[in-house]
Amino acid sequence: MTGSLSVVGLGPGHPQALTPEAASALNAADALFGYGPYLDRVPARSGQTRHASDNREEGARAAAALRHAAEGANVALVSGGDPGVFAMAAAVCEQIESGDAAWRKLDVTVVPGVTAMLAVAARVGAPLGHDFCAISLSDNLKPWELVERRLDAAAGAGFVIALYNPISRARPWQLGKAFERLRRHLPASTPVVFGRAIGRPDEKVAVCLLDAADPAAADMATLIIVGSSLTHVIERPGLAPLVYTPRSAPDASA
Amino acid sequence: MTGSLSVVGLGPGHPQALTPEAASALNAADALFGYGPYLDRVPARSGQTRHASDNREEGARAAAALRHAAEGANVALVSGGDPGVFAMAAAVCEQIESGDAAWRKLDVTVVPGVTAMLAVAARVGAPLGHDFCAISLSDNLKPWELVERRLDAAAGAGFVIALYNPISRARPWQLGKAFERLRRHLPASTPVVFGRAIGRPDEKVAVCLLDAADPAAADMATLIIVGSSLTHVIERPGLAPLVYTPRSAPDASA
Numbered sequence: 001m002t003g004s005l006s007v008v009g010l011g012p013g014h015p016q017a018l019t020p021e022a023a024s025a026l027n028a029a030d031a032l033f034g035y036g037p038y039l040d041r042v043p044a045r046s047g048q049t050r051h052a053s054d055n056r057e058e059g060a061r062a063a064a065a066l067r068h069a070a071e072g073a074n075v076a077l078v079s080g081g082d083p084g085v086f087a088m089a090a091a092v093c094e095q096i097e098s099g100d101a102a103w104r105k106l107d108v109t110v111v112p113g114v115t116a117m118l119a120v121a122a123r124v125g126a127p128l129g130h131d132f133c134a135i136s137l138s139d140n141l142k143p144w145e146l147v148e149r150r151l152d153a154a155a156g157a158g159f160v161i162a163l164y165n166p167i168s169r170a171r172p173w174q175l176g177k178a179f180e181r182l183r184r185h186l187p188a189s190t191p192v193v194f195g196r197a198i199g200r201p202d203e204k205v206a207v208c209l210l211d212a213a214d215p216a217a218a219d220m221a222t223l224i225i226v227g228s229s230l231t232h233v234i235e236r237p238g239l240a241p242l243v244y245t246p247r248s249a250p251d252a253s254a
Numbered sequence: 255m256t257g258s259l260s261v262v263g264l265g266p267g268h269p270q271a272l273t274p275e276a277a278s279a280l281n282a283a284d285a286l287f288g289y290g291p292y293l294d295r296v297p298a299r300s301g302q303t304r305h306a307s308d309n310r311e312e313g314a315r316a317a318a319a320l321r322h323a324a325e326g327a328n329v330a331l332v333s334g335g336d337p338g339v340f341a342m343a344a345a346v347c348e349q350i351e352s353g354d355a356a357w358r359k360l361d362v363t364v365v366p367g368v369t370a371m372l373a374v375a376a377r378v379g380a381p382l383g384h385d386f387c388a389i390s391l392s393d394n395l396k397p398w399e400l401v402e403r404r405l406d407a408a409a410g411a412g413f414v415i416a417l418y419n420p421i422s423r424a425r426p427w428q429l430g431k432a433f434e435r436l437r438r439h440l441p442a443s444t445p446v447v448f449g450r451a452i453g454r455p456d457e458k459v460a461v462c463l464l465d466a467a468d469p470a471a472a473d474m475a476t477l478i479i480v481g482s483s484l485t486h487v488i489e490r491p492g493l494a495p496l497v498y499t500p501r502s503a504p505d506a507s508a
Binding site for chain 2: 009011015016017018019020021024058082083084085086089090091092093094096097104105107108110111112113114115118119121122123125126127128129130131132133134135136141142143146149150152153154156157158159199234235236237238239242244245246247248249250251
């Protein structure tokens with residue numbers, strides 16, 4: 001029994017953004033596990049089995065991958081973006097902690113990737129150029145009150161805020177509530193960036209101001225960056241504007 | 255005049271973590287600009303000029319790269335990790351905003367990379383598995399009081415905290431002060447991860463608890479992750495422990 005598990009970050013989804021390290025781990029695996037649409041991004045290789053699962057089954061998917069590795073297979077579990085950011089690496093750790101004792105003896109590797117906020121930020125300039133945070137808007141695994149407390153703390157202390165998991169069929173109102181909450185702290189003119197599917201054929205990036213930010217512009221795959229009071233837009237003749245947060249903050253009230 | 259500027263993220267520094275997109279941008283450039291040690295990581299190509307500069311000259315370096323591009327060259331400006339995270343993309347935007355009007359007409363692209371906190375997190379498990387933030391401890395460009403306010407806000411609201419630019423010869427006391435500040439909010443048993451040079455021959459990763467976190471264990475190239483009250487360690491027989499933050503938070507006081 002010398003199985004192993006690699007938890008592999010696919011990055012934003014186009015092959016040019018997949019690291020060679022991630023490509024090697026995918027290629028070396030006997031078996032691939034993952035959410036169906038992510039697995040579809042990995043080129044087929046003969047002799048490799050594929051085990052697709054649904055979006056909301058992270059725990060079960062991680063357990064299935066660990067079980068297969070414990071039986072001796074070299075398993076790659078694919079994750080969109082970076083596996084450590086609201087993705088599969090934590091689900092794997094949870095299963096190792098609570099599951100079969102043999103899983104603690106497995107060779108487990110996490111291969112990082114370009115997470116959505118970095119890909120979206122790069123497309124528009126440098127909105128994450130100063131201190132920032134990442135918050136998942138999903139209240140499946142934490143109470144909504146905690147999300148609001150974190151939005152208050154982050155906006156109040158001048159962090160730029162990246163919002164993951166903004167909206168879904170089962171969670172239709174959370175993003176609108178989050179924008180409302182942020183409007184208590186931030187100027188109406190704060191830049192907001194919506195980005196999805198960076199580098200893929202269905203890429204969409206839009207910049208607006210906080211007072212006009214429309215939750216309907218987001219879907220499940222959208223990453224949203226809400227600036228701080230220092231974030232601003234540089235207009236450019238004939239080119240898309242640049243959104244950026246300066247590296248310096250002039251005083252402690254920023 | 256059809257020059258261009260690509261601001262390229264090298265990732266944590268080993269070639270296996272450089273995206274193909276970044277490698278192409280480096281290869282296509284007529285001229286490379288960057289901090290010397292980062293430039294040294296890029297393989298030489300004949301016909302390409304190199305312009306190394308010192309660590310603390312981001313603004314001047316960005317301006318020099320823009321000037322060269324405006325003269326018609328295809329310039330790549332290299333950045334460690336991701337250019338959008340405490341790196342060159344914001345410095346370029348600052349120069350575009352305040353500099354020569356011609357720079358606003360340039361084709362500017364940012365190529366994202368794996369930033370240090372993702373690389374360090376991947377090495378130890380999934381410490382960034384829940385909401386988190388990134389704070390630069392450098393008080394060159396912002397007052398120390400603002401750093402403390404952000405540490406308070408982040409720790410108080412349960413964010414995991416990634417600390418960039420923790421220490422340097424000119425900033426010897428900031429990391430110690432930051433640990434002191436965080437001890438006001440977080441249990442003594444909060445896991446702290448020190449990581450540097452991930453994937454390179456001089457890689458170093460260490461896990462300790464907040465009450466024993468020693469600033470002397472960090473250097474300029476170290477990235478530090480301070481857990482939340484939910485972050486914990488899974489011991490594994492014969493293997494390095496896993497550090498992770500569960501995806502779920504049980505209540506709003508977490």
